[in-house]
Amino acid sequence: MADNAAAGPTDQERERSEAPKSVTIAYIAETAGVSVPTVSKVLNGKSGVSADTRARVEELIERYGYRKPGSQRSKVVELVFRELKDMWAVEIIRGVERVARQHRVGVMVSEFGLHDGAAPAWEDTVSRRPNCVLSVAQLSEAERAQLTAKGIPFVVLDPIVELPDDVPYVGATNWSGGRAATRHLTELGHRRIAMISGPEGQLCCAARLDGYRSALGAAGLAVDPELVVHTALTREDGCDAARALLARPERPTAIFTANDLQALGVYQAARDAGLRIPDDLSVVGFDDLPVVAWVDPPLTTVHQPLTEMAVAATELALTLGRGERAPQAGLELATTLTVRGSTAPPKS
Numbered sequence: 001m002a003d004n005a006a007a008g009p010t011d012q013e014r015e016r017s018e019a020p021k022s023v024t025i026a027y028i029a030e031t032a033g034v035s036v037p038t039v040s041k042v043l044n045g046k047s048g049v050s051a052d053t054r055a056r057v058e059e060l061i062e063r064y065g066y067r068k069p070g071s072q073r074s075k076v077v078e079l080v081f082r083e084l085k086d087m088w089a090v091e092i093i094r095g096v097e098r099v100a101r102q103h104r105v106g107v108m109v110s111e112f113g114l115h116d117g118a119a120p121a122w123e124d125t126v127s128r129r130p131n132c133v134l135s136v137a138q139l140s141e142a143e144r145a146q147l148t149a150k151g152i153p154f155v156v157l158d159p160i161v162e163l164p165d166d167v168p169y170v171g172a173t174n175w176s177g178g179r180a181a182t183r184h185l186t187e188l189g190h191r192r193i194a195m196i197s198g199p200e201g202q203l204c205c206a207a208r209l210d211g212y213r214s215a216l217g218a219a220g221l222a223v224d225p226e227l228v229v230h231t232a233l234t235r236e237d238g239c240d241a242a243r244a245l246l247a248r249p250e251r252p253t254a255i256f257t258a259n260d261l262q263a264l265g266v267y268q269a270a271r272d273a274g275l276r277i278p279d280d281l282s283v284v285g286f287d288d289l290p291v292v293a294w295v296d297p298p299l300t301t302v303h304q305p306l307t308e309m310a311v312a313a314t315e316l317a318l319t320l321g322r323g324e325r326a327p328q329a330g331l332e333l334a335t336t337l338t339v340r341g342s343t344a345p346p347k348s
Helices: 002-007 011-018 025-032 036-043 051-064 087-103 120-128 141-149 174-187 203-218 235-246 260-272 306-321
Strands: 074-081 106-111 130-136 154-157 169-172 193-197 228-230 254-257 282-287 300-303 330-333 336-338
Touching (some): 025 036, 074 087, 074 306, 087 106, 087 306, 154 306, 169 174, 169 306, 174 254, 174 282, 174 300, 174 336, 193 235, 235 260, 254 260, 306 330
Parallel strands (some): 074 106, 074 130, 130 154, 154 169, 193 228, 193 254
Antiparallel strands (some): 300 336
16 A cells, blocks of 8 residues: 555645646635635735635645745844833843844834734734744734744744743743842841732743742741732832732831832832831842832842843844744743842841
């Protein structure tokens, strides 16, 4: 049976040989048993096509190697944010721009909002056929499938959820950063150390919280659930969480936050409570945004190399955009503790 199968052409080979030398959109439509406008919708990533029809048309497009006129990918890196609203994003854009200038490609920045699904903005990205897509924080399974079907490479920067093993990403060593921040506080002599973490379920925040727990355990300290708060990664929410912690009968002598914005909120809450940093309360943040070196006192924080992460992610995306194999699917850059004026030993 194996010899007979090898002797003759496969069905796919026969179909390819019988196809016209120049495959047209009309030929794809006729072969799929659909209209030309339906094939056009599939090619342009538009909605209004059933999943079965889309799969059948895409399979034929792939089989015959059809590309619509002018469908070559543009020399543009599309940088996709879910939210584009704070200093954290600026550091990422800086890194992407640095690499783009070196490679003489353009950068397009898009903001899609906090939802998954086939939003019109995402369909516009697919129809633009960028050289590659760099997505900050997340890409839904449907979005990854849509990009893959169109042959558009992508990289996830700073993922917030677990990704399949074959999805390329660049992140940071969040666990070791959380551990280093908390160890710094225990070595100063703090014993009541609170943690203002991010939303539950976010991968990076969970890793920072696990690092906090590990450092407490290494210092022989139990984790007090009353001193761990989950909230949004904003200054306002950090302030509200800190107010609640500082109002406790036995308030913490130190607070570690999941990001610098929350830490700035802790500064406000401490001022409102009449507490001085670091005399009455030590504070450690995470990210090392440029602004935190200029607050009073300058913030001790975990340096997350955001610009370098963006550089690495853009280089990886462009490598995939050239059709080259990536040296590795995932990359995590090291975090380091930057000690400034917001931490000191607790009052005896």
